[in-house]
Amino acid sequence: MAEELEMYKLKARDLSLFYGTKQALKDVTISIPPNSVTAFIGPSGCGKSTFLRCFNRMNDLIPGVKITGEVMIDNVDIYNDTIDVYAYRKNIGMVFQKPNPFPKTIFENVAFGLRINGETSKSIIQEAVENALHHAALWDEVKDNLHKSALALSGGQQQRLCIARAIAIRPSVLLMDEPASALDPISTAKIEELIHQLKKDFTIVIVTHNMQQAARISDKTAFFYLGELIEYDFTDKIFTNPSKTSTQNYITGRFG
Amino acid sequence: MNRKKRISANTKDKIFNIFAMLCTAFVLLILVILFADILIKGLGRVNWSFIVNLPSRHPEQSGIFTALAGMFSLLLFTILIALPIGILAAIYLQEYAANNRLAKVVEINISNLAGVPSIIYGILGLTLFVRTAGLGNSILAASLTLALLIMPVIIVATREAIKAVPDSLREASYGMGATRWQTVSRVVLPASFGGILTGIILSVSRAIGETAPLIVVGALAYVPFIPEGPMDQFTSLPIQIYNWTSRPQQGFVTNAAAGIIILLLFTFLLNGIAIYLRNKWYKKTTS
Numbered sequence: 001m002a003e004e005l006e007m008y009k010l011k012a013r014d015l016s017l018f019y020g021t022k023q024a025l026k027d028v029t030i031s032i033p034p035n036s037v038t039a040f041i042g043p044s045g046c047g048k049s050t051f052l053r054c055f056n057r058m059n060d061l062i063p064g065v066k067i068t069g070e071v072m073i074d075n076v077d078i079y080n081d082t083i084d085v086y087a088y089r090k091n092i093g094m095v096f097q098k099p100n101p102f103p104k105t106i107f108e109n110v111a112f113g114l115r116i117n118g119e120t121s122k123s124i125i126q127e128a129v130e131n132a133l134h135h136a137a138l139w140d141e142v143k144d145n146l147h148k149s150a151l152a153l154s155g156g157q158q159q160r161l162c163i164a165r166a167i168a169i170r171p172s173v174l175l176m177d178e179p180a181s182a183l184d185p186i187s188t189a190k191i192e193e194l195i196h197q198l199k200k201d202f203t204i205v206i207v208t209h210n211m212q213q214a215a216r217i218s219d220k221t222a223f224f225y226l227g228e229l230i231e232y233d234f235t236d237k238i239f240t241n242p243s244k245t246s247t248q249n250y251i252t253g254r255f256g
Numbered sequence: 257m258n259r260k261k262r263i264s265a266n267t268k269d270k271i272f273n274i275f276a277m278l279c280t281a282f283v284l285l286i287l288v289i290l291f292a293d294i295l296i297k298g299l300g301r302v303n304w305s306f307i308v309n310l311p312s313r314h315p316e317q318s319g320i321f322t323a324l325a326g327m328f329s330l331l332l333f334t335i336l337i338a339l340p341i342g343i344l345a346a347i348y349l350q351e352y353a354a355n356n357r358l359a360k361v362v363e364i365n366i367s368n369l370a371g372v373p374s375i376i377y378g379i380l381g382l383t384l385f386v387r388t389a390g391l392g393n394s395i396l397a398a399s400l401t402l403a404l405l406i407m408p409v410i411i412v413a414t415r416e417a418i419k420a421v422p423d424s425l426r427e428a429s430y431g432m433g434a435t436r437w438q439t440v441s442r443v444v445l446p447a448s449f450g451g452i453l454t455g456i457i458l459s460v461s462r463a464i465g466e467t468a469p470l471i472v473v474g475a476l477a478y479v480p481f482i483p484e485g486p487m488d489q490f491t492s493l494p495i496q497i498y499n500w501t502s503r504p505q506q507g508f509v510t511n512a513a514a515g516i517i518i519l520l521l522f523t524f525l526l527n528g529i530a531i532y533l534r535n536k537w538y539k540k541t542t543s
Contacts, residue, residue: 061430063355090433100424103447113432116442162428169432 009034009203010055010173015069017050017059024050026227027069032220034172037195037204039218039235041211043250046224048207052175055205056092057085073173090117093166093202097178099158101150101165106133106142109150109161113169128168135201136164137194156187163194167202174198176206180213192217211251215239223247294520298513306514310480311496315507320515323496325482326395326475327464330492333399334406334463339456341403342410349411350418351440363415370408377405378472386473393474396486401469406459413455417448450537454530461526465519467494493519 010032017025025047032038040048050059057078059065071078078088090113101109110129119125129146133139138160142153150161159179166174176195180188195204195217208214214221215235222232223242231238231247242248309319349366353359381401391397421444429439445452470492477499479491493515500512 056431058427058431061427086433086435088433089431092431094427094431096424096427096431098424100422100428102425102428102443112429112434112442116432116434116438165428165432 007031007033009073010205011070011072011075012051012054013070013072015051015054015067015071017047017054018066019062020064024227025054028229030222030229030232032203032205034203035199035201036219037199037206037217039214039221040205040207040224041209041214041221041250042224042230044209047227048222048224049177051224052177052205052207055173055175056089056094058094060085090169091171091173093163093169093171093174095159095162095166095174095176095179098182099155099162101153101158101161103149103151105147106150106153106161107146110164110168112165117169132164132168135167135198136160137190137197138164154187156183156190159183159187159191160194163191163198167198172203174202174204176204178207178209181209188213211239223250225250294513294516297510298515298517301510301514302517306511307518311478315503315505315511318508318511320493320496320518322479322482323491323493323515324518326479326490327492327494329395329483329486329490330399330402330470331460331463333395333486334402335456335460337399338403338407338410338459342407343414343452345407346411346414346418347440347445350415351436351444366408366411370412373468374405374466375468375472377401378469380404381469381473391487393476393489394487395483395490398470398473398475398490398492399486401473402463402466405466405469406463409459409462410456413459414448414452417451417455418444420451421447450533453537454534457526457530457533461523461530464522464526465494467498470495471498 008031010030012028012030015025015028016023028047028051040052042048053059054067054071055073055078059067067079073091076083078085102112104112107129110132111125114125114128119128130139133142138157141157142161145152150158153161159182163174163179180191183191192213195206198204206214206218218235220233221235221238223230223238223244223246225246231242231244233243238247239251242251306319307324308321309317310321311323312318349359349362353362378401381397381404385391385397385400386393389397391400425443425447426439429443434442474489475495476489476491477495479489483490497512497515497519500508500515503509
């Protein structure tokens with residue numbers, strides 16, 4: 001038991017989610033190890049993004065959503081009534097499908113998380129912003145333009161800025177919802193390289209439509225279909241020798 | 257038989273083009289005639305002493321100083337009252353209130369309020385502020401009335417501006433652990449500031465020109481002093497103009513034309529600022 005407590009960063013047990021009467025997730029159970037990259041794959045509408053958003057309770061924002069089961073981070077149930085959801089989300093960074101920098105300067109985008117935490121020390125903010133931008137492999141490209149609008153950056157740069165913004169407050173988990181799907185191949189390669197680097201410090205969960213991408217960057221892969229977790233295993237195994245036929249069919253492109 | 261149908265799409269296109277141009281020209285023509293008429297009548301009268309003189313029985317000594325002072329006092333108090341309430345109401349309706357049937361009813365009725373004739377607001381102000389609240393024919397009573405008048409416009413404009421902020425920005429903010437108020441104050445409002453400001457300026461430029469409700473709540477026609485506090489009696493530029501146009505002497509009609517020129521200048525100035533801000537903000541948030 002003690003061993004299990006240490007082994008997993010994120011866990012879901014019998015998690016079901018309903019949009020009104022429509023069930024989007026069916027009894028999903030999964031355990032995600034720390035400092036790893038886990039990819040969620042599956043056809044559109046299979047619930048993988050919805051599931052990702054259970055880990056930082058972003059589904060709370062949608063009216064009519066009902067959730068049963070448990071989601072645990074570091075063995076604390078995050079749907080417990082005593083959880084302060086705002087404080088909790090600070091421990092979980094999120095990167096979205098479309099780059100969504102704030103219409104502020106590059107510096108202020110990265111400083112956002114610190115500022116909402118009430119940090120006022122200029123030197124601390126300055127240092128955290130620099131660190132985050134280094135970490136997100138963006139520093140060299142923007143160091144002379146920190147006070148220019150983030151909207152002037154290219155799409156790939158904007159997405160790395162969003163990663164820098166997310167990691168500036170040092171969360172332990174990074175959720176990525178198709179972070180490269182709106183980017184060109186070169187920017188995508190940079191993001192993938194970055195994910196590889198970030199694994200050292202964060203537990204990363206990434207939703208992707210791109211199966212080559214899942215195979216390249218992830219340690220473990222979970223295949224979702226119609227709201228169910230069909231198969232979850234090491235990425236090598238999923239892509240070379242899946243145990244379920246529907247996984248086999250999906251990764252070989254027979255449907256989806 | 258077939259000949260009629262032979263009018264080619266190209267010709268139809270041209271005919272419509274000409275028709276649309278004529279319509280535009282007609283509207284512009286009316287505008288030009290109005291301007292020309294006012295300018296010919298009043299431009300000679302616009303000078304510094306016209307602006308700084310107090311009203312007088314003699315048209316050539318008469319000025320609009322008290323009317324201007326009254327107008328600015330009115331605007332000041334109207335903005336102070338309508339702005340915070342209007343903007344906060346819009347934020348509440350757009351970001352906090354549940355999205356249910358009641359919210360829709362409220363939304364429709366606010367839009368309806370924006371279309372209510374201003375004289376109705378005047379009568380409401382007369383009953384509510386002048387009589388019931390006992391404020392008398394004061395600047396405060398008139399400002400409260402004008403504030404009611406422009407509040408729906410401010411609420412609608414602010415909501416539109418807030419609605420235009422993409423949800424992806426709200427998600428980014430919530431994803432960082434921001435609370436609802438932090439999201440509203442640090443992300444939504446800054447991103448919609450240009451739109452909100454434009455709405456405010458346009459509503460203020462509407463308030464500037466309002467005459468009917470001011471007459472009803474008791475703006476005076478002849479005020480030989482400038483107001484010193486919110487409880488003072490007052491006149492305003494549109495009232496002064498209205499008063500002058502009804503006088504028989506030609507000199508006062510000239511004064512009215514000159515007053516209109518000044519009033520139009522303010523309205524154009526405000527609208528110009530609104531357009532400038534909108535363009536500037538549009539560039540800033542989309543480039």
